[in-house]
Amino acid sequence: VKKRSQDDYVFGKVIGEGSFSTVYLAKDIHTNKEFAIKVLEKRHIIKENKMEYVMREKKVLQILGNSTYFVRLYCTFQDGERLYFVLTYAKNGDFLTFLNKTSSLMLDCVRHYAAEIVLALETLNTKGIVHRDLKPENILLDENWHILITDFGSAKILIPVEGEKNESDEEGSQKRRNSFVGTAQYVSPEILTDGKVSFASDLWAFGCILYQMVVGLPPFRAGSEYLIFQKILKLEYEFPTDIDTTIQDLIKNLLILTPEKRLGANESKIYTSIRQHPFFRDTNWNNLGPAPKILPS
């Protein structure tokens, strides 16, 4: 198969921007299929010493392949100045845009999307991947309103791929050498203190996302990143009065400062204790059914 290049695509509008990448809507001229093409400037990546993150995102996307609930990496190519990642186009945009439009979601809707996120986190756990920057902006919605998790530029691979050096070896026994910090509102307390990376960091972010789905805002809010970090480390958040007590209990059991004590923290492959929480009493984990219409609450 001939290697793709930018000449095989018609580039459209910008649909995403990051500090090291721009994402374009693009159409394959041979198939008319739409893709999201993530473009990275080589000079900027090298100048900011981020090549390790770019290579890791590619490796993680290759490990994920065509897994349900994740964007797919179809191909990559480069020219003199740029790197190109051809990714799934999620027609209905990102969850943050949706949450901002609908303020907060009906409980059945929260339950469905929470269950899809749990299944996605189980896939990451099974494949030894910690996302480390999970947030509504990185949860996309495909044409059938199912989630597609994206942006693995900050991810860590905890289980070595056969024959490859394990990153945790490079990091020593998870000593504080991970300088990376995710997005302030969703970053876990252990990343702020000892830098230890585990699947439990994504469970903390899941707790923050659940809170935001039912309240409309993230749990830890302040005028600066430093003040947000202070609130996280003091577990300083509260629920408005009208929030369902069952979802409150689930969130409280995820937003626990000690990673090992979080619901699901000591489980692998299947997050049994999360699946068995009363909030998911009526959930059929083998068939979540169609995504519900996201209606304002």
Ligand SMILES: NC(=O)Nc1ccc2c(c1)=C(Cc1cc(-c3cccc(C(=O)NCCN4CCCCC4)c3)c[nH]1)C(=O)N=2
């Ligand atoms: N950091 C990253 O990796 N970022 C990525 C990676 C892959 C990727 C990605 C980001 C995507 C983001 C995205 C953005 C959008 C989008 C942004 C702005 C407008 C629209 C748009 O008009 N969509 C058409 C229909 N919409 C539906 C939702 C309500 C408005 C109208 C889509 C769709 N998907 C995407 O589809 N695929």
